[in-house]
Amino acid sequence: MIPRLKPDLRLSDLIALVPSGDSAEDIGRFERGFAELAGQKHAIAFPYGRTAQIAMLKALGRPGSEVICPSYTCVVVPHAIVKAGMRPVFVDSDPADYNMDWTFAHDATGPETAAVIATSIFGHPVNGDGFRAYRAANPDVIVFQDCAHSFFAGDAHRDGLAAFFGLNVSKIITAIFGGMVTTDDDAFAVKVRSARSSLLSHAGIAQSLRRSLYLAAVIPAFWRPVYGIVNRLERWGALDRFVKYYDPSVIDLPADAFKTMTSIEARTGARQLSRYERIVAHRRRLADLYHHELTGVGDLLMPPKHDAMTVSHFVIRTDHAEYLKSACRTAGVQLGELIDYDCAKMPSYRDAKYIGERRSSAFPAQVINLPVHMGVTLDDAWRICGVIAAEFGASAS
Numbered sequence: 095m096i097p098r099l100k101p102d103l104r105l106s107d108l109i110a111l112v113p114s115g116d117s118a119e120d121i122g123r124f125e126r127g128f129a130e131l132a133g134q135k136h137a138i139a140f141p142y143g144r145t146a147q148i149a150m151l152k153a154l155g156r157p158g159s160e161v162i163c164p165s166y167t168c169v170v171v172p173h174a175i176v177k178a179g180m181r182p183v184f185v186d187s188d189p190a191d192y193n194m195d196w197t198f199a200h201d202a203t204g205p206e207t208a209a210v211i212a213t214s215i216f217g218h219p220v221n222g223d224g225f226r227a228y229r230a231a232n233p234d235v236i237v238f239q240d241c242a243h244s245f246f247a248g249d250a251h252r253d254g255l256a257a258f259f260g261l262n263v264s265k266i267i268t269a270i271f272g273g274m275v276t277t278d279d280d281a282f283a284v285k286v287r288s289a290r291s292s293l294l295s296h297a298g299i300a301q302s303l304r305r306s307l308y309l310a311a312v313i314p315a316f317w318r319p320v321y322g323i324v325n326r327l328e329r330w331g332a333l334d335r336f337v338k339y340y341d342p343s344v345i346d347l348p349a350d351a352f353k354t355m356t357s358i359e360a361r362t363g364a365r366q367l368s369r370y371e372r373i374v375a376h377r378r379r380l381a382d383l384y385h386h387e388l389t390g391v392g393d394l395l396m397p398p399k400h401d402a403m404t405v406s407h408f409v410i411r412t413d414h415a416e417y418l419k420s421a422c423r424t425a426g427v428q429l430g431e432l433i434d435y436d437c438a439k440m441p442s443y444r445d446a447k448y449i450g451e452r453r454s455s456a457f458p459a460q461v462i463n464l465p466v467h468m469g470v471t472l473d474d475a476w477r478i479c480g481v482i483a484a485e486f487g488a489s490a491s
């Protein structure tokens with residue numbers, strides 16, 4: 095079965111399990127390599143993207159103030175705002191590219207606003223005209239770029255005080271788990287490092303062992319012949335511990351959210367850096383093919399085309415999402431459904447401030463993600479288009 099996501103991890107990456115004897119240097123090397131790839135002065139490693147976000151927000155030193163974020167984003171983003179002692183203000187999204195609508199962000203901004211989380215969702219760069227107009231009108235609001243999906247799409251990561259990245263196995267490049275902050279601001283880098291020192295305790299041997307086992311399990315789990323079994327276990331709920339990352343009524347963090355990144359993760363991440371360009375190029379090729387073959391088919395709403403997008407996800411909307419997922423599953427292809435909720439609608443955030451027209455609340459039932467990882471060949475993508483087109487009674491060219 096073709097999985098909905100697959101990290102570019104190979105058997106040779108198991109070399110990361112061999113200790114180097116200098117954990118601080120492993121992390122330092124990964125940070126320097128990441129900073130170089132980002133074209134920025136500083137990169138600071140964390141155990142998760144959400145921990146990186148908490149440290150950045152804490153480094154601002156404005157507890158109790160408001161932080162604007164999209165309502166249609168990963169739920170861990172508002173969770174991190176709350177855990178940093180601040181208040182999320184949710185803003186509606188633009189149905190054209192799923193990014194936050196900057197007109198609503200403008201309406202949400204007031205004297206209590208400390209920062210805005212600018213999210214380049216699904217790899218669509220956020221820094222267009224709306225973003226520039228918002229910044230010009232609100233020069234005192236700190237911008238943090240959420241590049242967990244997009245990485246370096248359109249250089250958005252440099253359009254703010256700092257950026258944060260997620261590095262779990264669903265991301266463009268991975269460090270098994272892990273997160274990163276990048277910035278060009280020397281003084282802010284010092285503050286983030288200091289927040290990291292006070293927030294995190296050292297990951298011990300047990301944590302390293304857990305990460306080692308995870309790496310060793312994840313490589314075969316995504317092999318096609320094995321993935322059919324993994325998918326069945328997932329649908330039975332047997333893998334909930336690994337794949338279900340939120341409970342809609344609880345604002346929580348993983349038990350190891352405040353442990354330092356392990357050296358195994360740093361060594362794995364460092365090996366990924368040189369693969370970044372090739373991975374993104376492959377995703378763009380698949381996106382081009384999907385656009386070419388599926389535009390105009392049935393009721394499919396295609397994502398925007400943008401030269402700079404890194405295609406972390408190829409998201410289409412349809413009123414037949416369940417039907418297409420089931421047809422593709424029968425044909426041996428798993429379609430994803432990220433993000434299948436709207437944060438402001440969750441019980442935990444019912445009382446939070448919201449600015450918008452609830453447009454993004456229509457997305458969860460409609461979105462499906464076509465696979466764009468390195469395990470999908472152009473022939474696979476043709477076949478996937480054929481299955482989808484056939485379901486609509488059309489034929490792929």
Ligand SMILES: Cc1ncc(COP(=O)(O)O)c(C=O)c1O
Binds near residue numbers: 213242273
């Ligand atoms: C848009 C977005 N921001 C932030 C994060 C946080 O990353 P992490 O899961 O590493 O905490 C994620 C997680 O996948 C995400 O999708």
